[in-house]
Amino acid sequence: MTTPFTVEVFQNEYLAHGHGEVHAVVTVRGAYDPAGLPGQRGPVELAEVILLDCSGSMGNPRTKIVEMRRAAAAAVDALPDGTWFAIVRGSGIAEAVYPAGRELVRADERTRAAAKERIGRVDADGGTAIGRWLTRARELMATRPDAIHHAILLTDGRNGERAAEFDEAVAACVGRFQCDCRGVGADWRVDELRRVATALLGTVDAVRRPQDLATDFQSMINNATNRAVDRVSLRVWTPRNATVRFLRQVAPFVTDLTGIATRVDELTVDYPTGAWGSESRDYHLCVTVPPRTDDMEMLAAQVGVVVSGQVRCRERVRAVWTSDIDLSTRIAPEVGPYTGQVELAQAIQEGLQARRDGDEATATIKLGRSAQLARQSGNEGTYRLLQHVVDIEDASAGTVRLKRNVDTIDEMVLDTRSTRTVRVNR
Incomplete structure (x- = not known):
């Protein structure tokens, strides 16, 4: 079977005698068409939930909620026909703006117009409970279990929930959907949104001016709806007595995946990377192996891409001990x-x-x-x-x-x- 993924490993495999830390940059490329994957019937199913902060502070200045409405409407316009979506009004609770029930609705000319009409009527009132907004998104996503799930979360303030409640809500959403987080104004906390974005494999950014929200929302929708395969993982196998010290995504942005690994067996772990389209990402892998004091070569790790439980491609990471200082002190230009x-x-x-x-x-x-x-x-x-x-x-x-x-x-x-x-x- 031809795979739309490729994997390349870049490293200086040479180690000085007595050393046992192996570094490699793993480049993964995906080449997917959103119209469908090889062997797949029809286009992929996409689900989008837009979480809008409508707390009282969004009305001061009024520009924030006005521009938020415009941005949400622009995001709805950017949804491709057939995308399942919902708009949620976030305050101290999470209320469905459109549709009114507990399920998502398919995007078409009629539903987009209805959603924008409802968005135009949202106002600012109440507090901020980000964990409850995320919980509502998770419940809505669950109604389309086979879709690729993505959410946008916008806030201008600090979360008002107890830390334990917030942490529990975020943990319950891990693996259920990805979430891109945006803060507008200067009264929200970067660490709170970074916590959400890191756990849910999304991005976090500060929007300098409310007038910039619409363009940013459209960009996030376009990126999300151009993904064609979900639940992609990197699988790392290491031999006995070797361990993964860390695995970080390093391009297009830095995020540490080490803490979210799931163990497959005694020697193998999977690192979730979320949904993919036609794109390329780089990962920095560090593996510790037992140091040697002789000229010896060993397989330090194997790295593969896992889609739907199947390993689609795999490359090797080597460790070669040498007494040649010129070889062992080289720094790989990619690392x-x-x-x-x-x-x-x-x-x-x-x-x-x-x-x-x-x-x-x-x-x-x-x-x-x-x-x-x-x-x-x-x-x-x-x-x-x-x-x-x-x-x-x-x-x-x-x-x-x-x-x-x-x-x-x-x-x-x-x-x-x-x-x-x-x-x-x-």
């Missing part, structure tokens, strides 16, 4: 830059947290290192965002000064976009 970009994301987040805590010394060191790494990796987008928060005196040395007057939204945009990476050219 080194991503290591720096992961450090970049961590340094930005730690630097911003130190700034919020009033620890200016740590903030200066961390954000200086961020400027240095952004310049080294060619991540010009992140470098420009850093300039809203610090004055960069010498990027190559990591010398910066904290700006005294920084808009909160500039910090939030930098924080949410810290995980975006620059693709390594091959």
